[in-house]
Amino acid sequence: MAKIYDRVALIGLGLIASSMFWAMKRGGLAGEITGYARSDETRRTAREIGLCDVVYDDINDAVRDADLIVLCVPVGVMGEVMAQIADAVKPGATVTDVGSVKRDVIDKVMPHIPEGVHFIAGHPLAGTEHSGPRSGFAELFDNRWCLLVPPSGTAPEPVAKLRSLWEGMGSNVEEMDADHHDLVLAVTSHAPHLIAYTMVGVADDLGRVTDGEVIKYSAAGFRDFTRIAASDPTMWRDVFLSNKDATLEILGRFTEELFALQRAIRQGDGAHLHDYFTRTRAIRRGIIEAGQDTEAPDFGRGGNARK
Ligand SMILES: NC(=O)c1ccc[n+]([C@@H]2O[C@H](COP(=O)([O-])OP(=O)(O)OC[C@H]3O[C@@H](n4cnc5c(N)ncnc54)[C@H](O)[C@@H]3O)[C@@H](O)[C@H]2O)c1
């Protein structure tokens, strides 16, 4: 595959940045890939496992000559990180991000984008419950969606180039409006994470009462909840604070449905329960028939082993 950018800078060397690094290397998509991490320990690990061609101690050195800068930090700090690098970004460069929320990130980042620099927000719909520089793997984005949110008036060329990069990393790319993105993701990702966190919290409380039985006999369904509930606390705290309105809207609807199911159980309304579960089963089957059940393989546990 052809090189798309001469120099790419990755800021925040965790799961997504490290997966992008290995995916870009796999496809030969970038000339040089530089990186910056905030902590000494992460920079040391990155150097040790060969994550990035050069890892800089200074964030501005990492971005200075970059044609593409990718902000891979929690959504709550995207704005301040952009403010830190604003003076070092070269004219004509593109800045993008991978944050799980789009409206708030755009509102916080845009004011710091210098004249002549393009900002195109982005979000790969792919991840795992793991984080940090060792957790990435080249296949993470294969056959997954990546949503791009170019602010209105963005020139078409930088968008086309960024699209090619994500396609080169294995993704299917679509453009979407920021508010629509945040509502869709509140349904498909944010609310489900909160529900998983809650369910595991409830089981933990109960576990204390029943002396560990909940954990000992946890069935497959609950284990899936615990995987999701093991996701990074900083990342998810920021997601909920940044996508407050859409998440609250979906949680309101969720609570209404939950109360209706609760009432059906209390009243012995088996028909209601059966109809409801029949409807939800059809949704799962529809996803599988459409070939969209692209579950991530069990990669990402051993650092750069899969480069
Ligand atoms: N994990 C997922 O499943 C997933 C999927 C898609 C998108 N995202 C988004 O990608 C972004 C990164 O997530 P990740 O899973 O790679 O997280 P991660 O925790 O693995 O990595 C984030 C990195 O950012 C660094 N960081 C935090 N604050 C910083 C600051 N002020 N300055 C510089 N670096 C800072 C952290 O030290 C860490 O190394 C988030 O915005 C998240 O919403 C995550």
Ligand SMILES: O=C(O)C(=O)C[C@]1(C(=O)O)C=C[C@@H](O)C=C1
């Ligand atoms: O598979 C997982 O572990 C994920 O939670 C990945 C997941 C998701 O909800 O699908 C999480 C957050 C993102 O912004 C995108 C993807």
